[in-house]
Amino acid sequence: xxTRKEILEIGGREVAVSNPDKVYxxxxxxxxxxxxxxxxAVADGALRGVAGRPMALKRFVDGAxxxxxxxxxxxxxxxxxxxxxxxxxxxxxxxxxxxxxxAAGLAWVANLGCIDLxxxxxxxxxxxxxxxxxxxxxxxxGIEWSQIREVATxxxxxxxxxxxxxxPKTSGSRGIHINVRIEPRWTYPEVRRAALALARDVERRxxxxxxxKWWKEERHGVFLDYNQNAKDRTVASAYSVRPLPDARVSMxxxxxxxxxxxxxxxxxxxxxxxxxKRGDAGAGIDEAVGSLDELLELSARHEAEGQGDxxxxxxxxxxxxEPPRVQPSRKRRPESEYEPGRGEAGGPPPDVAAERAAAVxxxxxxxxxxxxxEGSGSRPTPTGRRKSAIPVIEISRAAKKAxxxxxxxxxxxxxxxxxxxxxxxxxxxxxxxxxSSLWYRVRVNLSHVPxxxxxxxxxxxxxxxxxxxxxxxxxxxxxxxxxxKKPS
Numbered sequence: 103x104x105t106r107k108e109i110l111e112i113g114g115r116e117v118a119v120s121n122p123d124k125v126y127x128x129x130x131x132x133x134x135x136x137x138x139x140x141x142x143a144v145a146d147g148a149l150r151g152v153a154g155r156p157m158a159l160k161r162f163v164d165g166a167x168x169x170x171x172x173x174x175x176x177x178x179x180x181x182x183x184x185x186x187x188x189x190x191x192x193x194x195x196x197x198x199x200x201x202x203x204x205a206a207g208l209a210w211v212a213n214l215g216c217i218d219l220x221x222x223x224x225x226x227x228x229x230x231x232x233x234x235x236x237x238x239x240x241x242x243x244g245i246e247w248s249q250i251r252e253v254a255t256x257x258x259x260x261x262x263x264x265x266x267x268x269x270p271k272t273s274g275s276r277g278i279h280i281n282v283r284i285e286p287r288w289t290y291p292e293v294r295r296a297a298l299a300l301a302r303d304v305e306r307r308x309x310x311x312x313x314x315k316w317w318k319e320e321r322h323g324v325f326l327d328y329n330q331n332a333k334d335r336t337v338a339s340a341y342s343v344r345p346l347p348d349a350r351v352s353m354x355x356x357x358x359x360x361x362x363x364x365x366x367x368x369x370x371x372x373x374x375x376x377x378x379k380r381g382d383a384g385a386g387i388d389e390a391v392g393s394l395d396e397l398l399e400l401s402a403r404h405e406a407e408g409q410g411d412x413x414x415x416x417x418x419x420x421x422x423x424e425p426p427r428v429q430p431s432r433k434r435r436p437e438s439e440y441e442p443g444r445g446e447a448g449g450p451p452p453d454v455a456a457e458r459a460a461a462v463x464x465x466x467x468x469x470x471x472x473x474x475x476e477g478s479g480s481r482p483t484p485t486g487r488r489k490s491a492i493p494v495i496e497i498s499r500a501a502k503k504a505x506x507x508x509x510x511x512x513x514x515x516x517x518x519x520x521x522x523x524x525x526x527x528x529x530x531x532x533x534x535x536x537x538s539s540l541w542y543r544v545r546v547n548l549s550h551v552p553x554x555x556x557x558x559x560x561x562x563x564x565x566x567x568x569x570x571x572x573x574x575x576x577x578x579x580x581x582x583x584x585x586x587k588k589p590s
Contacts, residue, residue, distance in 0.1 A: 138209045
């Protein structure tokens with residue numbers, strides 16, 4: 103039987119919605135057409151967050167409870183009015199990503215299964231200079247919502263102190279985002295460095311509430327994720343519906359709403375009415391463009407005081423000035439004994455980049471991987487007994503978060519004394535980048551477990567390998583994607 107299709111006319115464009123009655127949110131009963139209709143109802147506000155920006159497509163073709171996959175390259179069979187922009191990533195790969203500019207584009211990506219929208223912080227007209235600094239408040243497990251709101255208020259004070267205006271919104275998940283429009287005259291590394299300076303300043307202002315520490319085992323309270331400003335990072339934009347059972351929305355707020363805001367109030371069902379009644383709380387963001395000069399001056403003062411760069415995400419080449427890229431619990435040597443990074447601007451060292459480009463031009467798509475040069479910081483460390491400052495063990499790896507947590511529950515049943523001593527922040531759940539989707543691991547910090555009750559590292563349960571079906575794992579700088587293994 104042929105799948106039903108509905109044709110919408112939106113601003114003079116025709117958009118086909120296939121299988122419009124497909125349920126995307128089983129708990130609420132909302133369908134694909136409900137999602138499309140939602141984005142059309144809030145189109146002006148949603149476009150304020152995504153218009154003119156390249157965006158990765160995060161597709162939930164089986165709805166919010168199905169497995170998502172990331173699609174960076176724009177579909178070949180797109181309408182001729184859907185624009186694209188070519189982005190270059192830290193890996194060295196390139197992709198033509200979708201650029202939306204009108205309401206019909208919102209309906210088109212929703213039909214592809216894009217529940218939330220994930221634009222880059224740059225405009226298609228200038229891909230090298232972000233015009234948005236993004237503050238992502240990410241609470242560690244067990245932190246109350248009231249503390250996140252309090253940290254957001256501290257962020258506002260810190261931004262105003264350097265002449266910047268923050269525009270808050272609920273993340274639609276567990277946190278709060280604050281977007282800051284900036285002049286597009288700084289590079290990605292400079293914007294990231296400014297975000298790091300801001301995170302450290304907020305931590306200084308509220309040391310018991312907030313942290314700028316990258317490693318999860320060192321965090322407390324609310325983490326200000328400065329690395330969301332690294333190139334190739336995206337966050338859900340304003341008015342994005344999130345793939346949660348209640349179809350919650352990332353909702354723009356006015357600052358006087360933040361102290362009492364309840365994130366659960368904003369859903370696919372409620373936001374269109376709120377939007378119609380009060381308008382867009384983020385309507386003035388494009389007129390509030392600021393400068394990073396004062397934040398970068400603060401960063402320079404931090405560096406003069408001994409606070410240099412902080413760790414980059416693991417899929418980036420180790421950068422010049424970056425501290426040792428090793429978890430504190432795995433640190434075996436003084437910092438001075440670790441090889442320094444030589445990467446620049448989020449990529450490999452210039453000589454490595456040039457050598458790789460020449461080799462690629464000569465026909466070798468995997469030449470000069472940024473994990474292989476001298477001084478990359480990734481060479482094997484000397485053997486010897488590990489002296490861990492923080493006792494962390496890994497419990498499980500799984501394709502789905504629920505499966506990883508089920509493995510953790512089995513671990514707790516085997517080790518009830520240790521489990522009883524854990525605090526919420528001791529359970530480290532990480533979403534790890536796979537080929538085109540996330541996989542999950544669970545680790546446990548045993549610091550609060552009496553030493554005699556601390557279990558040793560065991561075989562992982564489950565022990566998922568995201569690269570099992572491929573000839574080799576994907577690695578940073580590997581321009582050729584690993585092919586699937588041929589049937590034996």
